[in-house]
Amino acid sequence: MNLHNIRIVMDQTYHPGNIGAAARAMKNMGLSSLYLVNPRMFPNEEASSRAAGALDILEQATVVQSFEEAIHDCSLVIGTSARSRTYPRPVLNAKESAEKLITEAQQGPVAILFGRERMGLSSQQLEACQYHTEIPADPEYPVLNVSAAIQIFCYEIWQANNSNSMQVKIAANEKACYPTHQETESLYQHLEEVLTETNFLFKNHQGEAMTRIKRLVNRVRPEQKEVRMIRGALSAIQKAVRKD
Structure with missing residues (x-):
């Protein structure tokens, strides 16, 4: 199993101890790819101390300046959130x-x-x-410490990795090839450009349209070839519009 392809991404972590605890949780469960987005203090002695026997995870950690850098080549990105949002994506539990x-x-x-x-x-x-x-947690205090949340997800990843039933799901998914985050963002930019040129969107008054379109694309999850096909169609539309 390609556990090295699973990234734990921590955004703007304030307490270095949480980074060390996260590294230890990852090491316990066979994960090794830690990305730190603009951490307040790293490297740090407290992070090293909390990591215990997982110093190699810290030493190999990739530090980037933005979350886009951390996920630009990822085909699947799952975001953790304890709060409801105005435009939520489909919600999975830790096991899913x-x-x-x-x-x-x-x-x-x-x-x-x-x-x-x-x-x-x-x-x-x-x-x-x-x-x-x-x-899920007690509604009176539902927010977990970030390193505790990482431990739970790392455990579920380890369990899934060792589940025989996962082999069937993996086999069924072998033919699917999804676009990277960067490719999907390029599709959104291209789509926004075309919708603006055709006056479906107004540049300074887009309202909720693009947000809802992004939700729709995320629900459908087009494969890489389909994204390229859509972009080809958009280019053809642009060519026709610009001729007029």
């Missing part, structure tokens, strides 16, 4: 998320995003995800 990640990691990089300790992921970040996931 792990199965999705394991299945699609056979073809290339996939990621699960964890937000800042106090604020979680922004709406913009969650819009970049195909799915949202959450861990």
Whole structure:
């Protein structure tokens, strides 16, 4: 199984101890790909101390300046959120998320995003995800520490990785090849450009249209060849419109 293709992405982590605890959780469950988006303090002695025997995870961690850098080549991105959103994506539980990640990691990089300790992921970040996931907890205090949440998801990934039933799901998914985040974003930009040129969208007053279109595309999850076909059709429309 390609566990190395599963990225744990931590966004703007404030407490370095949480990074170390996350590295330890990953090491316990056979994961190795840690991406840190603009962490406040890293490297850091507290992170190293909390990592215990997982210093190699910290040493190999990839530090980037934006979450787009962390996921640009991922075909599947799942965002964690404890809050309801105005435009939610389909919601998976931890077990379902792990199965999705394991299945699609056979073809290339996939990621699960964890937000800042106090604020979680922004709406913009969650819009970049195909799915949202959450861990049910007591409604009076439902927000888990980020490293604790990472431990739970890492455990579910490990369990899914060792499940015989996953072999059937992986085999059924072998022919599917999904676009990367970067390719999907390029589709959105192209689509927005064409809809503006054809006066379906007005540049300064787009309203909710693009947000809803992105949700629709995420629900359908077109494959890579289908995305290229759509972009070919958009280019043909542009050519015809520009002739007029």
